[in-house]
Amino acid sequence: MTGSPHVRRPATLASLAAELGVSRTTVSNAYNRPDQLSAPLREKVLEAARRLGYPGPDPVARSLRTRRAGAVGLLLTEALSYAFRDPVATGFLEGLALACEQAGQGLLLVPVSPEHADVAAVHQAGVDGFVVYSVSEDDPHFRAVLERPVPTVVCDQPVGVEGVDRVGVADREGMRALGAHLTALGHRKIGVLCMRLGPQRHDGPADPARQERTSYPVQRERIGGLRDALTDAGVDWAGVPVVERFEHSPEAGASAARELLASHPDVTALACTSDVLAIGALQHAAEAGIAVPERLTVTGFDGVPEAERVGLTTVRQPVRRKGQVAGELLLQRGDRNKPKQVVLPTELVVGSTSGPATQTEKFFSGW
Amino acid sequence: MTGSPHVRRPATLASLAAELGVSRTTVSNAYNRPDQLSAPLREKVLEAARRLGYPGPDPVARSLRTRRAGAVGLLLTEALSYAFRDPVATGFLEGLALACEQAGQGLLLVPVSPEHADVAAVHQAGVDGFVVYSVSEDDPHFRAVLERPVPTVVCDQPVGVEGVDRVGVADREGMRALGAHLTALGHRKIGVLCMRLGPQRHDGPADPARQERTSYPVQRERIGGLRDALTDAGVDWAGVPVVERFEHSPEAGASAARELLASHPDVTALACTSDVLAIGALQHAAEAGIAVPERLTVTGFDGVPEAERVGLTTVRQPVRRKGQVAGELLLQRGDRNKPKQVVLPTELVVGSTSGPATQTEKFFSGW
DNA sequence: CTGAAAGCGCTAACAA
DNA sequence: TTGTTAGCGCTTTCAG
Numbered sequence: 001m002t003g004s005p006h007v008r009r010p011a012t013l014a015s016l017a018a019e020l021g022v023s024r025t026t027v028s029n030a031y032n033r034p035d036q037l038s039a040p041l042r043e044k045v046l047e048a049a050r051r052l053g054y055p056g057p058d059p060v061a062r063s064l065r066t067r068r069a070g071a072v073g074l075l076l077t078e079a080l081s082y083a084f085r086d087p088v089a090t091g092f093l094e095g096l097a098l099a100c101e102q103a104g105q106g107l108l109l110v111p112v113s114p115e116h117a118d119v120a121a122v123h124q125a126g127v128d129g130f131v132v133y134s135v136s137e138d139d140p141h142f143r144a145v146l147e148r149p150v151p152t153v154v155c156d157q158p159v160g161v162e163g164v165d166r167v168g169v170a171d172r173e174g175m176r177a178l179g180a181h182l183t184a185l186g187h188r189k190i191g192v193l194c195m196r197l198g199p200q201r202h203d204g205p206a207d208p209a210r211q212e213r214t215s216y217p218v219q220r221e222r223i224g225g226l227r228d229a230l231t232d233a234g235v236d237w238a239g240v241p242v243v244e245r246f247e248h249s250p251e252a253g254a255s256a257a258r259e260l261l262a263s264h265p266d267v268t269a270l271a272c273t274s275d276v277l278a279i280g281a282l283q284h285a286a287e288a289g290i291a292v293p294e295r296l297t298v299t300g301f302d303g304v305p306e307a308e309r310v311g312l313t314t315v316r317q318p319v320r321r322k323g324q325v326a327g328e329l330l331l332q333r334g335d336r337n338k339p340k341q342v343v344l345p346t347e348l349v350v351g352s353t354s355g356p357a358t359q360t361e362k363f364f365s366g367w
Numbered sequence: 368m369t370g371s372p373h374v375r376r377p378a379t380l381a382s383l384a385a386e387l388g389v390s391r392t393t394v395s396n397a398y399n400r401p402d403q404l405s406a407p408l409r410e411k412v413l414e415a416a417r418r419l420g421y422p423g424p425d426p427v428a429r430s431l432r433t434r435r436a437g438a439v440g441l442l443l444t445e446a447l448s449y450a451f452r453d454p455v456a457t458g459f460l461e462g463l464a465l466a467c468e469q470a471g472q473g474l475l476l477v478p479v480s481p482e483h484a485d486v487a488a489v490h491q492a493g494v495d496g497f498v499v500y501s502v503s504e505d506d507p508h509f510r511a512v513l514e515r516p517v518p519t520v521v522c523d524q525p526v527g528v529e530g531v532d533r534v535g536v537a538d539r540e541g542m543r544a545l546g547a548h549l550t551a552l553g554h555r556k557i558g559v560l561c562m563r564l565g566p567q568r569h570d571g572p573a574d575p576a577r578q579e580r581t582s583y584p585v586q587r588e589r590i591g592g593l594r595d596a597l598t599d600a601g602v603d604w605a606g607v608p609v610v611e612r613f614e615h616s617p618e619a620g621a622s623a624a625r626e627l628l629a630s631h632p633d634v635t636a637l638a639c640t641s642d643v644l645a646i647g648a649l650q651h652a653a654e655a656g657i658a659v660p661e662r663l664t665v666t667g668f669d670g671v672p673e674a675e676r677v678g679l680t681t682v683r684q685p686v687r688r689k690g691q692v693a694g695e696l697l698l699q700r701g702d703r704n705k706p707k708q709v710v711l712p713t714e715l716v717v718g719s720t721s722g723p724a725t726q727t728e729k730f731f732s733g734w
Numbered sequence: 735c736t737g738a739a740a741g742c743g744c745t746a747a748c749a750a
Numbered sequence: 751t752t753g754t755t756a757g758c759g760c761t762t763t764c765a766g
Contacts, residue, residue, distance in 0.1 A: 059491050109476070279676075
């Protein structure tokens with residue numbers, strides 16, 4: 001009577017109760033409050049459930065009633081799928097997942113394809129809170145998150161959003177230490193490879209104005225830290241070439257390195273704002289027969305596992321811990337109402353890809 | 368009257384409707400069926416919503432009503448966090464996420480810490496279906512999934528579960544091709560490094576009985592494929608040393624390589640059942656001063672990006688595609704009722720870590 | 735220890 | 751184009 005024949009309507013708590021001649025409360029208690037009813041009765045209920053194929057209380061209905069979804073939503077910059085290709089993002093996810101796991105909460109990846117400028121997914125997410133991972137300051141999905149009446153914590157970007165928690169790392173200090181390392185090695189001709197600075201695709205040189213105006217504070221800080229260090233050593237920042245890439249991949253790093261070295265064959269060090277770019281730069285160097293670190297120093301930022309494996313000089317940030325803190329900030333907020341800011345430390349890691357600046361005259365950079 | 372003062376009770380659809388003097392349907396339509404009401408009225412509703420801070424229809428309530436959660440659940444073997452450290456898992460996730468994204472569905476990672484033998488999380492997940500990634504045949508969480516009245520698709524393992532879709536790859540064929548490659552290069556003394564074969568921690572040699580009895584069909588198939596190839600070449604499998612590791616990490620691979628080479632210094636090739644293990648083996652070789660491939664051939668399985676970068680000889684499986692297929696199987700199942708099995712092809716990739724078997728006499732393997 | 739009553743917030747027919 | 755009527759399946763005081 002209720003539907004087409006092929007739709008098997010599973011039993012509900014009510015139908016089970018009716019079947020057994022007990023009240024719905026009793027059935028509910030059998031699942032949620034075992035101590036509120038006698039063991040035999042409970043077993044009877046569970047047995048009947050098994051027999052009738054009742055899969056236990058419907059999670060959605062329960063969520064509606066209890067007003068808790070048992071999951072936290074995760075909003076990522078890029079297409080959802082990108083996150084899994086980026087080792088920094090996966091490290092973060094690992095930490096966040098860990099925190100969720102410990103709290104018994106699910107982690108819902110909110111599907112936001114960049115083209116799909118469709119904010120609906122954010123509204124549709126049944127979650128008790130959001131973690132926002134490194135999005136641009138004017139991301140529409142992010143704004144949609146803010147409209148939801150649930151707590152939110154931001155990782156990295158954007159900074160300074162009113163009323164939301166944030167966890168980040170000491171980007172500027174880390175890069176500054178790296179810069180000092182480079183200048184101490186005698187490098188004066190330094191080139192920079194950086195990640196995207198704006199929402200629009202742009203691949204190529206980025207002048208200081210563009211560096212400042214970026215909507216990605218993390219990049220601004222990292223570049224700024226390097227600038228601080230170089231300035232301390234008397235290097236004029238205006239003369240430092242910076243090449244930007246929209247994509248974040250080893251391939252992008254390789255092509256950026258090629259571009260920068262072609263236009264500035266005299267640079268002795270390539271400072272990249274991420275390990276992924278640096279790995280690409282190393283790859284280019286290897287292919288072009290440029291000896292690292294003898295003829296070219298290459299550095300990264302992040303401290304991803306592969307970087308460590310290849311001995312990259314970099315700045316390590318506690319990615320996993322960052323994710324964990326983000327989760328804890330969200331899940332262990334008592335009834336705190338003032339937003340909390342956490343900044344984790346970074347650490348210079350000197351590997352085998354940085355060495356003294358080349359003493360010899362300019363090489364022909366190529367083969 | 369309804370609660371403590373610090374709990375701001377957000378507006379609901381009903382209260383908004385009351386406020387405007389329209390029916391709840393109208394408000395609902397303003398959000399879900401814009402064409403069902405006049406533009407001015409709709410604007411009026413939306414404006415009032417903004418004014419009253421109504422965040423739009425509650426997703427959980429909607430889900431209850433529409434009987435669709437808008438998300439698929441993902442069940443992983445290991446601790447949730449492990450998945451993000453394993454490049455094969457992340458590749459799979461990437462593909463799955465892609466499929467979800469395209470369908471506008473969320474992806475809910477179900478928190479199952481292995482110690483927390485607590486199946487509750489599976490019951491608590493508000494999802495329209497489950498994807499199960501490579502779990503053991505007798506995993507309790509998996510059984511809990513099967514009890515839920517939603518469609519399920521399994522990736523890789525377990526095999527042969529009644530009524531559920533499955534996507535896998537040609538593990539055996541791939542490994543067989545790799546084995547043929549090795550024997551063609553003249554290798555006869557071959558050692559194997561494999562992943563866990565049982566639920567209990569076991570690190571060390573795995574004899575043929577243990578290989579057969581494993582509850583992880585994927586390992587069985589890969590080892591079996593190699594066995595086929597070696598047998599074809601007249602190598603007696605009983606004499607092939609297999610070292611197992613419970614953890615799946617480069618470190619585990621390195622230690623396994625060390626162990627195997629110590630007990631069998633005469634092997635000329637190390638076939639690993641995963642790239643991650645192989646990368647560890649390479650690392651050990653580098654540290655021990657063993658030239659690859661001159662003195663030792665090392666091979667993997669999977670074709671992860673890093674393997675490609677280091678030139679590992681391996682068997683490539685379409686991990687991302689596998690995830691995508693899993694998603695499509697779940698999301699695009701019309702009203703199909705017979706389960707579907709998809710097996711994707713694998714491909715031998717010859718890199719620079721495999722070479723002819725050493726012609727010289729036995730080396731002292733180590734230093 | 736068990737039951738009755740009262741919704742959680744929403745959508746989907748169907749009428750008006 | 752708008753409103754009315756019924757629940758979706760469950761939990762939770764509060765009495766018995």
